[in-house]
Amino acid sequence: MTETAERLPPTGTATGAAIEVRGLHVRYGDFEAVRGIDLDVRRGELFALLGTNGAGKTTTLEVLEGFRARSAGDVRVLGLDPGTQRAALRDRMGVQLQEGGFVDELTVGETLELWGKLVARPDRPGRLLERFDLVAKRDTRVSALSGGEKRRLDLATAVWGSPELVVLDEPTTGLDPESRRRTWDAVQELQEAGRTVVLTTHYLEEAEALADRVAIMHEGRVVVAGSLGEIVASRPARFSATLPDDVTPPDGVELDGRTVRVSSDDLQRDLTAFLGWAAARGVQLSDLRAAPASLADVYHSIREEY
Ligand code: ATP
Secondary structure (H helix, E strand, O other): OOOOOOOOOOOOOOOOEEEEEEEEEEEEOOEEEEEEEEEEEEOOOEEEEEEOOOOOHHHHHHHHHOOOOOOEEEEEEOOEOOOOOHHHHHOOEEEEOOOOOOOOOOEHHHHHHHHHHHOOOOOOHHHHHHHOOOHHHOOOEHHHOOHHHHHHHHHHHHOOOOOOEEEEEOOOOOOOHHHHHHHHHHHHHHHHOOOEEEEEOOOHHHHHHHOOEEEEEEOOEEEEEEEHHHHHHOOOEEEEEEOOOOOOOOOOOOEEOOEEEEEEOOHHHHHHHHHHHHHHHOOOOEEEEEEOOOHHHHHHHHHHHO
């Protein structure tokens, strides 16, 4: 846990939701980028907003941050309306934008010093330089940073002072594996301190590893939302096994080469039946695997359905 992080009440207490969105619409001229979405983010949870390119994720985050006006709908962030109470919200929320807005002429160290003066929450530049592996870049101008380094500086400002709510737009895009791991550590540290984190990502494995709950957007709408368990439970599980050359599979089971692949709404029932079939015939199975649906399965089926 960070030195600055005081523990907030855990999820599900009387403190209520961190974010509530009802019927949010956002238009860019004639084009409606967000088409009536509802979102609920609980305090202390990590919520991942996933979706196809152009789905409206960044637009939605910008509304939550108070940077973009909505066309319709109700939005509450930490109990405040970001459309009219952005200043009050700024003291309680850290934000990482897809494109950071730094002063090119300042060094990394100066940028963080300046940040400390602008933000009400106390923190130490040294802590963040270490956390995001920027110590060696302290005296480097922002204009000379690589893309990944800029992103890390951006993250450092977002988590400055361990705010109640941190909103991150694609925090790990373009980061090398080590920087990505550090970012995950920083996110987990915030979580351990009871903070709420909302992030977008195109890395499904990242959402699977970090998120308590996810929403998947497509063309301005939320098409799936819930905990990872709930989301994958709505999709069939799978099992597969390789059969010896001379064995014909059971009726209704198809072979792909020598491998049977079965999609099942009741994994225990269907796998038991299959193993019973193999046992009754003395069939030696190899490479037997069974797994629930993954977030990737859900995501790809959405792309096919919508
Ligand atoms: P990505 O995954 O590609 O970052 P996203 O889900 O974050 O996408 P948004 O950036 O919110 O999507 O964009 C949603 C839609 O709104 C897109 O079709 C985009 O082209 C459009 N859009 C975004 N900003 C503007 C703008 N300033 N003016 C007009 N259209 C915009």
